[in-house]
Amino acid sequence: MMLWESFDKNEIYTLILLLGGYAAVFISPKKLPLPITVLFLTWGLATAMLVDFTIGGGMMDFYKINDANGYEFADFLTYLQFPIFSYFFIYFYEVLNINKKRFIFYVIGWVIISLSMEKLSVFMGVIHYQHGYNMYFSLLVILSVQTTLALYYELIKKKMINRMP
Amino acid sequence: MEIAVFFFLSWLAISLFTAINKDLSIVTNTFIFLIILIVSINFSWIINDELNLITLREEWTPYTAYLLNRSILIPILVLLQVNLFIKTHSYIKKGIILVSSIIILLMISFISTQLNIIEFKEWSLWLEAIYLICLNLIGLISYTLFNKIKGVQESK
Numbered sequence: 001m002m003l004w005e006s007f008d009k010n011e012i013y014t015l016i017l018l019l020g021g022y023a024a025v026f027i028s029p030k031k032l033p034l035p036i037t038v039l040f041l042t043w044g045l046a047t048a049m050l051v052d053f054t055i056g057g058g059m060m061d062f063y064k065i066n067d068a069n070g071y072e073f074a075d076f077l078t079y080l081q082f083p084i085f086s087y088f089f090i091y092f093y094e095v096l097n098i099n100k101k102r103f104i105f106y107v108i109g110w111v112i113i114s115l116s117m118e119k120l121s122v123f124m125g126v127i128h129y130q131h132g133y134n135m136y137f138s139l140l141v142i143l144s145v146q147t148t149l150a151l152y153y154e155l156i157k158k159k160m161i162n163r164m165p
Numbered sequence: 166m167e168i169a170v171f172f173f174l175s176w177l178a179i180s181l182f183t184a185i186n187k188d189l190s191i192v193t194n195t196f197i198f199l200i201i202l203i204v205s206i207n208f209s210w211i212i213n214d215e216l217n218l219i220t221l222r223e224e225w226t227p228y229t230a231y232l233l234n235r236s237i238l239i240p241i242l243v244l245l246q247v248n249l250f251i252k253t254h255s256y257i258k259k260g261i262i263l264v265s266s267i268i269i270l271l272m273i274s275f276i277s278t279q280l281n282i283i284e285f286k287e288w289s290l291w292l293e294a295i296y297l298i299c300l301n302l303i304g305l306i307s308y309t310l311f312n313k314i315k316g317v318q319e320s321k
Contacts, residue, residue: 034315034317035192035311035315036192042199043195046199049202049203053210054232057210057214070214071210071215155191
């Protein structure tokens with residue numbers, strides 16, 4: 001595994017996003033219990049890798065991350081961005097007290113944020129679409145991933161409330 | 166054929182996992198599953214695509230079976246092992262559970278080679294066994310780690 005093919009704007013963009021994102025995670029007021037925070041940081045990393053190594057590589061290979069089709073260290077750094085998003089997705093879900101009525105608007109709001117970030121990543125040379133892939137496919141992926149995340153959080157919240165005496 | 170076999174095995178593993186009495190919470194189980202998923206995805210990518218120690222058949226049905234194995238079957242079987250391992254207090258039973266899990270996962274790798282889903286180039290079942298031992302241990306370490314994190318939260 002190489003570090004990166006060439007250190008330029010995509011790597012700089014990733015590093016700035018990581019530094020800013022994790023600083024925000026650490027300084028934001030703690031609203032979630034530590035195990036839940038760790039769980040959703042792990043969730044973000046696992047989801048990013050699952051999606052990328054399934055549709056972004058192998059037989060489908062719909063997009064390239066950073067400079068090469070192979071696995072660079074810069075790719076790993078790119079995956080580390082996603083825990084920040086899953087953490088803040090759950091963080092604001094709690095802060096904004098999202099319920100059944102607001103659920104759809106909340107997910108749509110995050111889909112818009114995610115698609116905008118993806119557009120920026122394409123512009124910065126982090127993501128390169130190939131083999132006919134475009135942003136409309138990303139809409140399907142992001143919508144599914146974020147709905148699953150929200151539904152899973154609702155499920156564990158319900159389980160935790162039921163376990164309380 | 167390949168999809169049918171791996172779909173059935175995945176269904177069986179999920180059903181077994183659902184059926185057993187679990188001492189671990191949904192949050193702990195999810196955490197362990199995600200850690201094993203991350204390791205399984207990265208390891209399979211590195212030995213297949215980066216190092217070419219194993220080759221995949223570039224057809225849709227065996228490839229889908231490979232994805233089912235990598236992303237569902239392996240993590241669920243390791244999770245099943247962790248749950249059964251934690252449940253028992255006998256060291257002999259713990260050993261049997263760990264060895265059984267590794268043998269079952271090795272048999273699945275063997276089935277993958279027999280169905281020509283994967284082909285071992287510079288890889289062998291012995292090396293696969295070492296990887297699977299590590300994977301099962303990572304499952305147990307994840308459980309211990311998450312318990313410690315929960316302990317930190319409770320002590321606050």
